[in-house]
Amino acid sequence: MSKKGTFKLDGKTVAFNEGDTIMDAALRAGEYIPHLCHNPEFTPRGSCRVCIVKANGRQFSACTMPASDGLEIENNSDEIMAQRRSLLQMLFVEGNHVCPGCEKSGACQLQAVAYYCDMLSPHFKHFFPRRELDASHPDYVIDFNRCILCELCVRASRDVDAKNVFSISDRGIKRHLVINSPTGKLGDSDFDKNDKAAHVCPTGAILNREHGFNQPIGERLYDKQPVSIVGDVAENE
């Protein structure tokens, strides 16, 4: 698309290189745009929509929008932050996210982004879906209650591990993560704890079961500093 140039992010000038998305350029410049399904190591998807920004009167996902010269972008405006809050609240009511009982609490990117966006309650009516827990694998457990369909594990397993352990089934509100194994269980797949896919989940859906609560509450990844400074779960793995 556009060659090198600059755009304005909430008034600050950000330089970009050829082929950059708004997210690429912003992250490189140290400007945080909240995101969940984005991980710079993978092809962007633009599905969680938490990274929406506004330019020319329209919202775009920053992770898929190519940067172009002279663009004036709203990132942390009240309107955009309110919309991000609603999107996060939607994710919280869609699944079963019980933070106080979750091993990942304090080190969870979903929770951290929600705090960053001042989400104080789930607001919407809970869906309370019935979802399974897959504890068939010796090293890892999958709690489908916490999956937000970011497809990072799908992409990591397919593109990095070359195993294709995960895929997506169904459509609409029934859309869900499935395991590519004869039984549909993780234990019957060739998933391994050293796989990239084991280290990209932004929630507590894919958890190491070898140890629990190693790090005390209060000393976890996002306990002292916000996600905008700490960065993604995946880059801290």
Place this chain on the structure above:
Amino acid sequence: MYDSVTSDPLLLLQYLQSQQLANGHISSEDVSTLAEKLPLSETEIRGVISFYSFLHCNEKIKYNLLVSDNITDRMQGNAEILQSLNSELGELDYVNLQTTSCIGMCDQGPALLCNGMTIPRLDQQKLSGICELVKMKKAVQDWPARLFEIEDNIRKKGLLLSEPLLPGTSLQAFLDNGADTSLDEIEASGLLGRGGAGFNTASKWRLCKQTQAEQRYVICNADEGEPGTFKDRVLLNSYAEAMLEGMTLCAGITGASRGYIYLRGEYQFLKTKLQQKIDQQREQNLLGKNILGQPDFDFDIEIHMGAGAYICGEESALIDSLEGKHGIPRKRPPFPVTSGYRNQPTVVNNVETFIAAAHIIANGAHWFQQQGTAQSAGTKVISISGDCDLPGIYEYPFGTSIRQILSDCRAADTQAVQIAGAAGHLVAAKDFDHNISFEDFSTGGSFMVFDHSRNLIEVIRNFTDFFRHESCGFCTPCRIGTSLQHDLVCKLDDGHATHYDLHELKIIGGLMRSASHCGLGATASSAVIDLLEQFPQLVEHQLTHTDYEPAFDLDAALQQARDITHRNDDGPHVENQPGEHP
């Protein structure tokens, strides 16, 4: 078919759809042998099956009876149809009886699909015949032909429908004038896409032509899924030659050599006839190799079937579906014109757009521009259904008023019109002097009429149910927002909503509009917002006059506790419902 899918995995959906039609289901054995041959796991193949409404792996099923459940079908009594079918056939384990999204028979409903074949104008007599045939386990192809008779119901012809295109005239004119002049002619005509989005056709073709590529594709979007739209059904049935010629013309101009018609699964009944038309064009040298004797002008067309997914009408989701995958809209850029089918430049246009283009090249841009408005040249074919005496197909110059259209189809006592389908707008009587055009009320062709006997909240509830069912689920606001929206509209319809809930609907609708990944999510709240803004008194009347009302029935929620404690006095009941306990 099996051999073709093993050599080209992109044909997966085509194979699955053909198996579903032939057997009433897809067998597990089929899935496992496919998984052995294709670079896909069983889980992934099952994932594709689960995306499409018409596909399933229930091996007991021999008959799939899918009753169309658009609001117009409901107005025509599909509830009684469902009830009768259920009482007659509900117990049979080889029958799959369900509702399905609008099957494009609104002018002759209620209607259903039986193993892919459309049966319109259902009444009790037809129903008892159908039930008997199912109980006898007679194959659907041996059922009496009269069950499947479908009418065109063309009520008003204009520029495109009154004078059929003489075969080859458009292509001959193109060959005489050359690609550049022909493209300029399309541009001069001001033709905008007829599917709904209204993108400039000449710009689309030019972008495709200008993109460097080994191969280019022309795709006809015949996935007419917008509830209340059935004009493409009629165009494909009676004007297919002009459409095929329009596609061939586009191929000639852009340099494409392959074309596909993505025909919605609901229009399976049109496939054989359409294939005959393609063969006929080939025999007349209007398709195939060296078209009209022109060296190197090679183009051929294949029909690909959809399998029950509204989202596949979105052009990039259509392309993914054409490639055998889940129909999920792609991120843009790149746009299909530069990277579409098989990542090659691809033009996707609606059936009517190709017909209009063929006529423009045959008759000239000026001929086309003599009708319509300055910004919307030509005519629009619309499908009228609902409360009117003459439902069917009408071709109007752009700029025709809603009032005129209502008068022509003999609609009386009209309360509202839903223009452009469930994704369009609910128009109140005060706006009936507005017109059909890209600058006023834009429409892909759906025009559903509701008189004062109808409950508009029920209408909107039907639409929100539709969107909840048809959202592809890729992005957060649409996947979750369509469910939240439907729950709130149900709450309103059931008489439990407060002002707070209306405010919530506006917030959710606004978020879906601005933050969704594609047009489905962006338009799924339009009719809801119209209901709130255009019919405030009607909505107000339906509200409870309390500040807060839970989404569930508090008193009913206590029933389990009452059962356990064997109590039914005032104590275990919600305060405001004392003394009337059964």
